[in-house]
Amino acid sequence: MAKILVIAEHRDGKLSDGTLELCKAAKTIASAMGCEPAAACFGKDDSIAKEVAKYIPTVFCVADAALEKYTSDGYAQAAKAVIDSQDVKGVLIAQSYDGVDFAAKVAMAMGAGIVSNCNKVAVEGGAPVFTRNTYNGKIQEQKKVKTDKFVATFEKGAYEMEAAGGAGAVTAVSASISNVRTKVKEVIATMAGAVDISQAKIIVSGGRGLKDGDKYKDVIIPLAKKLGGEYGASRPVVDSGWTEAARQVGQSGKTVTPDLYMAIGISGAIQHVAGMKGSKCIVAINKDPEAPIFNIAAYGIVADLFEVVPQLMENL
């Protein structure tokens, strides 16, 4: 039977949450398409492949010293070896940093169409129809592939994580990994800083809507202080140097789950939302009624933040 193949992602011996979400996705999509779910796992040995087998019935493992660390060349070659040796209909990859780095390479090697950053799949007439965010989350679109096989990458959280429990079979697949053109030297932490906003009960975050660093400091910090909380930021605020990197919330920043998260002049891009959607109560203040942040907030005010925030200060 044709397979829907998850490519497992791991770092320092730990499987990513995204991989468990893909195992759930593979089972759902495979059953709708009359296929079977499987996974591929690459590493220096089969220890992680055995871990993956708790979540999916069939795991193909490529074990090679050259696969000890992730590289796009290594992963693309290993994936190709598995795909060539099996009847693979579709490949599922996480829209993570590693996933983005090699998914399109796998699609090219297969000659298949790729639909990236998906959040949903419907199977219509036997073929998958993918739903994905566009225009910074303001518009969604549906896409299909024209090729017989497909590659799709999925946003974090698109599917629930599969629970462990099974005892799948691990099958070795041989591949010759050669000509790896990038060499990993080390992994370093770049967000070291004295502040740890992840413990705060209240976080007031400002975004690009604050316009400049002085306004960010004048508007966001006093409100955070008055509420007895911490102040945070979206990525552009940190990129522009208005505050320190340790205060960035999102996929490439901190994950926070305070009781109250106020997003002020923040549009609600998926990469920001990834870091704060678990907050108990989300408040959004934005002049654009269509800003995607309003789709996840409990309360919203559609107005100029420079008019609203002083009023909040006055009433606190």
Place this chain on the structure above:
Amino acid sequence: MKIVVCLKQVPDMESNFKIIDGKSIDESQVAFKINDFDNYAVEAALQLKEKNGGEVIIVSAGPDRAAKDIRQAFAMGADWGIQINDPAVQAGDNFVVAQCLQKAIQGIGGVDLVLTGVQAEDDQAAVTGVMLAELLGMPHCTNVVKLDISGANMTVNRELEGGLNEVLEMSAPAVLSIQSGINEPRYPTLPGIMKAKKKQLDAKKASDLGASTDSKTEFVKMFFPVSDKKAEIIKGDPATAAKALIDKLKNEAKVI
């Protein structure tokens, strides 16, 4: 160094979007600008040129309106450019665009480095750079947040989740997708804007480049997201709304 920057013109995401027949956005309502991530790529290229000499070439696939933003990159300091202005490419997917970029870059010849943004703000695909690397037969690195080059040897930092960076070594020629925050993009100066008007911008069609326009994916439809968790919008003038919000946070959500 000969550096190509792939630049896409995109709508300003603060625009009030209207969808026509579930197929396209109403462009008459929208202002266009350089894709934010590509702006960082242009700046990275200009800094490399300032250090090592050479030229910065902009390659962009887009309709007539895109010329404005290619010239914006000229005004920042890029030397010349190629605009792939072809309705068939416009209707194509990332694969079609990647093939056109590949052929244009091969046509330039002797390119040491190709820079893209990490993703286009409009299609949010984050695939074009990797496809292009594959088509050019070059190594690549995505989400580059730091870049050191000496001769053909490069040390690049690739951003990872949660504030980590992977430090990699690779050699040119290569394709790098540049992440925001790597530098501070400059603003064009007045003399820069004057010079930009005279810089060379070649127009090409897919057929001139010998690129196919056959997509591997197909667009079905577009629509506004429907959320079952849409926020309760608090109405009224700023003073009234602010008062009501604080009341709700205190007495309803009980979080302050």
